[in-house]
Amino acid sequence: MRILYVSPYPPARDGIGTYTHVLARAVRDRDHEVAVVAARPHPDAPEEVIGALGGGVAPLRAAVARFRPDVVHVQFAVPAFGARTLAVARWLADPGVPAVATLHEVNRDTALLRGPGRVLYRHVARGCDRLIVHTRAALDTLGALGLDDDATVVPHFSAPPPPATGTAAGLRARFGLGDARVLLAFGHIHVSKGLDDLVRALATLPPATLGEVRVVVAGAVRRRHGPFRVFEARDHLHKAKVGRLARRHGLRDRLVFTGYVPDGDIAAWFAAAEAVVLPYRDAEQSGVANLARAFGVPVIATTAGGLAELFEGSPWAVPPGAPDRLAAAIADLLVTGPERGGVPGTSDMVPDSGTSDTDLSTVTTRTIAVYEAVRRPLAPIPGNRPDAP
Secondary structure (H helix, E strand, O other), X not given: OEEEEEEOOOOOOOHHHHHHHHHHHHHHHOXXXXXXXXXXXXXXXXXXXXXXXXXXXHHHHHHHHHHOOOEEEEEEOHHHHHHHHHHHHHHHHOOOOOEEEEEOOHHHHHHHHHHHHHHHHHHHHHOOOEEEEOOHHHHHHHHHOOOOOOEEEOOOOEOOOOOOOXXXXXXXXXXXXXXXXXXXXXXXXXXXXXXHHHHHHHHHOOHHHHOXXXXXXXXXXXXXXXXXXXXXHHHHHHHHHHHHHHHHOOOHHHEEEOOOOOHHHHHHHXXXXXXXXXXXXXXXXXXXXXXXXXXXXXXXXXXOOOHHHHOOOOOOEEOOOOHHHHHHHHHHHHHHOHHHHOOOOOOOOOOOOOOOOOEHHHHHHHHHHHHHHHHOOOOOOOOOOOOOO
16 A cells, blocks of 8 residues: 655654654555655755655645555644644645544643534545544544544554663763662653642652752753744743742752753653653643553553543552652652562563554554455444453
């Protein structure tokens, strides 16, 4: 098959773009042809990018016609496309070939945008032969919108990042961490990720427990475009608020902000971490959680959105917006150690990525099955049921 992805794409700094890059490479390794229409033009785009939204309608149509896709797969979230969201919706209104859309942030987008968000998602869905979501919670949201009949749950995959060029020791030296016990908050800084709750939780820990803990916020505010820059400004304000809160509690020296993390340092940060902390107020799913699982790093997480499914039964899963419960989970892990949550490969908490349903190979197989089904509508789709994992 020839699969055309419409998505943010590297070298753009975007989690959905990274997801598409890894998935497209895995699909290509199964002897399918892939091409990409990126969300925005970039002079250093890789060879599989045949065009970009906003790069001229006629050249883009010609490039797509030359590729002759069998299936179009849109990796959709409003923040991923920004002002080009309507262009994607118009494309899906008449794609000319079977279309699939993975809805990465349906819960967050519809909660934030309310009525207009629901209208937008219904419009996107009308142009698709199949919808993919990552969690049962997202499937429930589609059900409330009347869109779950053609929806399939395919979990977000766990896959290691690109090869490491940095080391944990090098990062510790660069950021002055010494022998600190690192709690890693990885990924874009966003108001919904609960960094303020994490600071409040640290403030309640006794000094003996807090010890040499450092919270490393490894990431930057996500860049937005057009009218969506207001959300970028909101996240910058949130970051500033977190800094003020830390100073008020005498914890500013406990927080380390690294800024954007290059690919070569991702593995090193997970190697340096004693645990990954996800104090999210709301969440669709979490690529960070799946990275932690792939690396065998313990996770302290709230039960927001799809995290409740991912960490069901964890001793370190707590309600969102509850700093006291978050503090108790942090203290428990720091005192008892990660063994209570299990050893990688033997525990449901930190499974071996080679045997999990979030393994990249499994996710790729299920995604290709969706492609085959939209080309041959009677083909069965593995996991296509409301209670699918």
